[in-house]
């Protein structure tokens with residue numbers, strides 16, 4: 001399996017660095033919400049103050065791209081301030097922007113630029129160039145956007161050449177939240193009336209954000225219709241903690257068999273995102289949501305993971321809503337399944353093939369390197385848990401979710417493991433080593 005990522009390896013050793021490790025932690029802002037509020041702020045008439053923005057590469061690379069296009073972005077202490085281009089003068093010189101590894105950043109930006117009729121070339125790194133862009137280009141073209149592929153058909157780079165978006169209806173074939181959000185951003189930016197039919201309710205942050213902005217939205221099972229006019233511009237937004245980052249801390253707590261509670265504060269508890277924690281419950285791990293409240297259209301609260309208990313049960317993921325609500329946590333669930341005696345299984349996981357790596361195969365290979373057993377059959381995966389695992393040299397393929405899953409699991413094993421290219425955690429969770437150290441994990445680069 002190939003990778004385009006170049007970074008340092010990570011060493012994880014079983015030597016605890018501190019006996020007094022922390023039980024109350026906060027994680028960085030949610031990556032998905034960060035992408036969406038940055039783009040919404042870029043087309044909101046007044047400056048917007050964004051608190052707790054995720055500053056991993058996947059989000060931060062969007063900032064220079066927006067600046068190239070004329071958007072004003074500045075940092076004041078820990079607040080990112082975003083204002084639209086002066087006099088709405090988006091750069092029209094067919095500028096080149098590169099979103100590195102982030103398909104969410106690229107897909108949303110293409111939707112937004114199509115809606116604004118801004119001319120630009122949108123590109124990504126070698127990995128992103130292999131990921132499907134037809135999921136968004138086709139519906140945008142159906143609505144009138146002029147987008148052409150500059151390299152391989154269906155992939156980045158693409159050139160946007162204007163084209164006037166029309167009111168209309170599109171039917172998405174794929175459950176991808178990014179596909180739906182790209183079209184929603186196009187409708188917002190063009191102020192068009194667009195109806196989207198979609199097969200699965202995957203993460204719905206864009207719908208919630210647009211409702212919060214006062215847009216006229218009809219949100220029905222299987223479809224959403226939006227009149228892309230915002231009546232209540234953003235002035236500020238506090239981004240809640242990322243449940244996908246919180247999942248690594250919860251897993252480390254379980255792998256370490258801690259006999260205390262772990263408290264994760266200020267986490268996004270949107271039901272389309274907390275599938276990992278629901279599966280933990282199914283396995284017999286105590287999980288509680290406390291202090292649950294609504295903030296900026298999102299559900300936010302504290303997650304409490306109980307002390308480790310023996311007799312964990314294997315899990316099965318069959319339902320497509322559940323699958324999408326934990327889509328980025330599959331590598332971590334594969335690692336978790338390895339310590340639970342019996343067979344766990346994940347079904348209908350075709351979309352994992354289109355992530356930073358083919359995550360069915362990269363998760364399998366990660367586990368095999370620890371001496372575990374996992375088998376991929378078509379779009380399903382079967383993991384035999386409870387077998388003896390060993391520390392070792394573990395490939396991450398430059399995929400942040402694989403690297404962090406491997407690091408969390410490695411800590412529970414005697415000896416040291418080397419996670420190849422492990423520094424790629426910076427894509428979504430730059431604070432990963434610091435937070436893991438707070439949990440006693442001995443982790444360093446080499």
Ligand SMILES: O=C(O)C1=C[C@@H](OP(=O)(O)O)[C@@H](O)[C@H](O)C1
Nearest residue numbers: 032104176177178179203327328
């Ligand atoms: O909408 C989003 O922010 C995301 C949606 C998911 O991708 P797909 O929509 O391609 O499934 C997820 O894997 C990605 O990390 C972020």
Ligand SMILES: C=C(OP(=O)(O)O)C(=O)O
Nearest residue numbers: 101102103104328355401
């Ligand atoms: C798949 C991911 O993100 P994206 O699709 O935006 O690259 C992820 O963060 O795990």
